[in-house]
Amino acid sequence: MIDRRDELEALLKHERLQKVQNYTARGRRFQLLPDTDLVNFWVLTMNLWANGSGEFKSQDLDDCQSEMMLRRIDPPFDRVSHVWERVAQRAEFHLNLIDNDPKARAVAEALLEEQLKSLRQQVGRPKH
Numbered sequence: 160m161i162d163r164r165d166e167l168e169a170l171l172k173h174e175r176l177q178k179v180q181n182y183t184a185r186g187r188r189f190q191l192l193p194d195t196d197l198v199n200f201w202v203l204t205m206n207l208w209a210n211g212s213g214e215f216k217s218q219d220l221d222d223c224q225s226e227m228m229l230r231r232i233d234p235p236f237d238r239v240s241h242v243w244e245r246v247a248q249r250a251e252f253h254l255n256l257i258d259n260d261p262k263a264r265a266v267a268e269a270l271l272e273e274q275l276k277s278l279r280q281q282v283g284r285p286k287h
Contacts (some may be wrong), residue, residue: 175228182225189226197226202238209242211249 182188189197201223207215227234236243257263 175224178221179225179228182222183229187226187229189222192226194230194232197223197230198232198235201227201234205239205242209239209245209249 189200192200201220204215204220204223206212208217208220224234257267
């Protein structure tokens with residue numbers, strides 16, 4: 160039997176692959192960018208995200224990560240180690256808000272359950 164952690168990992172992997180598929184279908188806007196510039200853009204975008212900047216666009220991060228994945232470039236986490244602390248603080252703040260609001264928690268749990276249900280159905284479908 161699959162445990163909840165395995166299901167969550169499968170959901171995250173599935174979502175990542177969907178983002179790569181969507182990125183390639185839209186034409187790979189970063190395809191011609193040199194590796195160094197692509198990695199530098201990823202670092203910049205991670206900083207914008209961590210700082211809560213209005214300039215941050217999740218599509219930029221998704222597309223950049225997708226292109227890096229297609230090129231088999233590992234994200235340079237060592238260049239954004241300071242970012243993780245800020246992200247963790249913001250995530251903890253928002254999770255506490257949800258945790259302390261029963262309605263928000265129920266909505267979040269229902270959304271997650273729906274996503275897992277959808278993934279289970281997709282996995283169960285024949286490939287053809």
